[in-house]
Amino acid sequence: MKISTRKSRFFTTVAAAALVATAVVAIPSTAQAADPQCATAKFVTQCAGAGADGAPYLMIAAANFNGTVFIWSHGIRPAINIPATLAPVGPYTITNAAEPGPGASEGNMTVINALVAAGYGVAGSGYSRQSLNVTEALNANVELIGAFKKKFPTTKKVIAWGQSLGTIHSQKLVETNPDLVDGLVLACPAANPSDALVNYFGDALYGFKAYFDPSIKVGGYSTDPVVRQQEQLANIGKVLTVLGKLSAGLSSGAWPDTASPAGKALQAAGIPSRSALLAVGLMAGIPTRSKHVDGTSGPKGSEELYPLAIAPAVAILENMGTVGVAGSLLIADGELLAGGKVFDNTKTDYAARISAERDIFSMALSGNTATDAILAALAATPRETADASAVAKIPSLIGLKGTITKPTVMIATESDEYTPASVAQWYIDGYGEQFAAAKDAAIAAAKKSRSYQAPVNKLVTLWAKTAPKYSKFTAAGSPDLTAAVGAGTGHCLYTSDQWLAAAKMAAAAVNTGKFPNQGPIVTAAKKVGLSYDNKFRVPTFKSLS
Incomplete structure (x- = not known):
């Protein structure tokens, strides 16, 4: 029986061609923050710039910009070059190319284009440092929000979203600068207790x-x-x-x-x-x-x-x-x-x-x-x-509390081998305690005011559950590694429809101030192959149990 490792999206290089269909401007070479270079074509304005630390960024918004921008934080990129001799991991060359949304690193602009067409703005940095870069990402994202608002002054709402390590960046952003962020999307989250x-x-x-x-x-x-x-x-x-x-x-x-x-x-x-x-x-x-x-x-x-x-x-x-x-x-x-x-x-x-x-x-x-x-x-x-x-x-390098203070949509994969589903469960359990405390406080306040104001739910978790059967086998009896990947497995393998469903759900909650009742969420999740199930849970971290 033979089985081999396969190249993971963890090592996906940001292709230069990823933004060919949309990006028409060059990122300034200066290492100092300056006004971005912008161009408008077919009613879509695209801007490229560099932050104070030289981190490149991209911003995109159309003429029908509705005032809400999604600030993207990309996932992990190794901080070292990896040679082809270490296939299937290599070859990999360090890059700090900017990503304005999910899919860009694979050359798939479906999500980005759909959001822009719907009136949303998108923006993302490449960061000045790769691998563990929470401090650099925080500074870059704060600066990027300022740059976007300066270029598009009708901006009213900011939704921070990210995948994998990028969820730490998004969570850190809202914890340290709550006045800058109105909502969150955390996908295949790595944000967790520091150890x-x-x-x-x-x-x-x-x-x-x-x-x-x-x-x-x-x-x-x-x-x-x-x-x-x-x-x-x-x-x-x-x-x-x-x-x-x-x-x-x-x-x-x-x-x-x-x-x-x-x-x-x-x-x-x-x-x-x-x-x-x-x-x-x-x-x-x-x-x-x-x-x-x-x-x-x-x-x-x-x-x-x-x-x-x-x-x-x-x-x-x-x-x-x-x-x-x-x-x-x-x-x-x-x-x-x-x-x-x-x-x-x-x-x-x-x-x-x-x-x-x-x-x-x-x-x-x-x-x-x-x-x-x-x-x-x-x-x-x-x-x-x-x-x-x-x-x-370690806490000073990450220092996350994990508290939910803004409308947050989380997408988690049950059998994620890189950022285990235990991370999402940590969030869910923590918010359960947080919500219970808010409810107790509301009851205590009602005893004085004689008017009960129920706390508003701020967390929706959409699960990519692992399918019961999906394995295929070769004639020799080995697992067929060329077969389709099983649902609810792998790291951040979400479809464009799933990304868009999470983004639009977060945007709606930011605009209305609350998520809809369970029924509409269940329906919306089911349409894109996800599950909304408050009774579903996965084991906690082995190191925390």
């Missing part, structure tokens, strides 16, 4: 290091920029190599020749490598369904055994292609900004992490005896210790 994603990526890399290659780095990158980049690229290569070897041994249970002494001891005990792979996924919280593995289907002749014994590990294998690479990039960058190691698992109880799932996945883990041995091997592996001073700096 949650650090632990998500760190736990996964630690598991790979503990079992499959002890030379894999979880943290402790060099402070020298050249050496650090070499270390990151080497780590990505090691992760990809291990994934390839695990793929080759999925059926046989063979272990990589790079396995640690603990891994080789498990191999000698007859425990298949796929069981340890699944344990890594469970302890980190990686989804057990992936783009091509639904967890319930099996190839011909193995329809019952495959879903129970093999599929969970195959899903972890496919998802780990994103998690391992992203962790190698983001943890190193986090250490650079914080000034030291940021991942710490010295107090982590991995046995407790999987206690609720070891029975569910008993067959795939090869039974209780094997599971105990896998966990014992992990317990005997030296832990990672963070630098206290570096950890203390």
